[in-house]
Amino acid sequence: MSRRAASAVLMSARAAVGRSVEDLPDGSVVLVGCSGGPDSLALVGCAAWVGERQGHSVRAVIVDHGLQQGSAGVASGAAAACAALGVPSDIVRVEVGTAGGPEAAARDARYAALEQAAETSGASAVLLGHTLDDQAETVLLRLARGSGARTLAAMSARAGRWRRPFLSMPRTDVHAAAVEMLEPLGIVPWTDPHNADPSFARVRVRALLTGLGADLGPGVVQGLARSADLLRDDADALDAIAGQVATQVMTVDAVSATGDCADLVALPTAVRTRVIRAAALAMGCPSDGLTLDHVRRIDALVADWHGQGEVALPGGVVARRAYGRLCLIQGDGAETGVPSGA
Numbered sequence: 001m002s003r004r005a006a007s008a009v010l011m012s013a014r015a016a017v018g019r020s021v022e023d024l025p026d027g028s029v030v031l032v033g034c035s036g037g038p039d040s041l042a043l044v045g046c047a048a049w050v051g052e053r054q055g056h057s058v059r060a061v062i063v064d065h066g067l068q069q070g071s072a073g074v075a076s077g078a079a080a081a082c083a084a085l086g087v088p089s090d091i092v093r094v095e096v097g098t099a100g101g102p103e104a105a106a107r108d109a110r111y112a113a114l115e116q117a118a119e120t121s122g123a124s125a126v127l128l129g130h131t132l133d134d135q136a137e138t139v140l141l142r143l144a145r146g147s148g149a150r151t152l153a154a155m156s157a158r159a160g161r162w163r164r165p166f167l168s169m170p171r172t173d174v175h176a177a178a179v180e181m182l183e184p185l186g187i188v189p190w191t192d193p194h195n196a197d198p199s200f201a202r203v204r205v206r207a208l209l210t211g212l213g214a215d216l217g218p219g220v221v222q223g224l225a226r227s228a229d230l231l232r233d234d235a236d237a238l239d240a241i242a243g244q245v246a247t248q249v250m251t252v253d254a255v256s257a258t259g260d261c262a263d264l265v266a267l268p269t270a271v272r273t274r275v276i277r278a279a280a281l282a283m284g285c286p287s288d289g290l291t292l293d294h295v296r297r298i299d300a301l302v303a304d305w306h307g308q309g310e311v312a313l314p315g316g317v318v319a320r321r322a323y324g325r326l327c328l329i330q331g332d333g334a335e336t337g338v339p340s341g342a
Helices: 008-020 038-054 071-084 102-121 132-144 171-185 201-216 220-249 261-265 269-282 292-303
Strands: 029-034 057-064 089-093 125-127 250-252 256-260 311-313 317-322 325-329
Touching: 008 038, 008 125, 008 171, 029 038, 029 102, 038 057, 038 071, 038 171, 057 071, 057 102, 071 089, 071 171, 089 102, 102 125, 132 171, 132 201, 132 220, 201 220, 220 250, 220 261, 220 269, 250 269, 256 261, 256 269, 261 269, 261 292, 261 325, 269 292, 269 325, 292 311, 292 317, 292 325
Parallel strands: 029 057, 029 125, 057 089
Antiparallel strands: 250 256, 256 325, 311 317, 317 325
């Protein structure tokens, strides 16, 4: 790499990575998810710089989804770029399913591979290259789907071992940092052709966001990301309140969760539905199968009772109203539990 002084943009990128891992003890293993694109290679280069100064062992994980012709070559190129930046890497080939569509399935496979790599290596942190623009696109996508506050909160800069150092940096700045590090090495980052394919929802949203920026001003991306931060604070507060209230209004044992409907209906809707969802999960409903519609139907047993029958939930759980109480019953207990009633 050139010995010229780093630009302000590159120094900002390095500082962002440094802040992201400053809580880790010396000698920690830090993994970096790398695709070979400019965002992730910028992250690899900055992590190498920070790791050397903070005493961390940095390693890249390159996930080959096998979805494009020549994907193995792209992965090899990414590994060579990481090596040039002073970071060893591992290439992990994954099988991508179909659940949720191609984008979601690829994301699930990638995160599973990174999680496994972190477990195997004992990594304290896994760094991901999402930028401010990625955050804005995520918010816009989820807004179009009618998502609630927790989902609209989008990505967190830090969630356990997952870290996103560039989440407050514009994509243009991250790309500029990548060019500054890679150009002296003669490395050109990979450009994913899927990023220009309008059959993918995120590509269409990216184009829409560009148009909104032109029509409404350059603050659109920053505004959407700021909304995510505010909604995350709100969702965290509501979750905390619901957690405290749940112990007062719900009785939970091995096979059932019950609560007095009069106590539940007195709660604000946003708190009550969180209490209900938590009770359903405690009874064995899978989190990826319990939908908003399920929660609303359970809530109607409390707040809009007009004699409706029980609600069948994922995981073999049943919700019913019995003698003025909401009852969520697990598995075989649903067959022998209390009968429905007002």
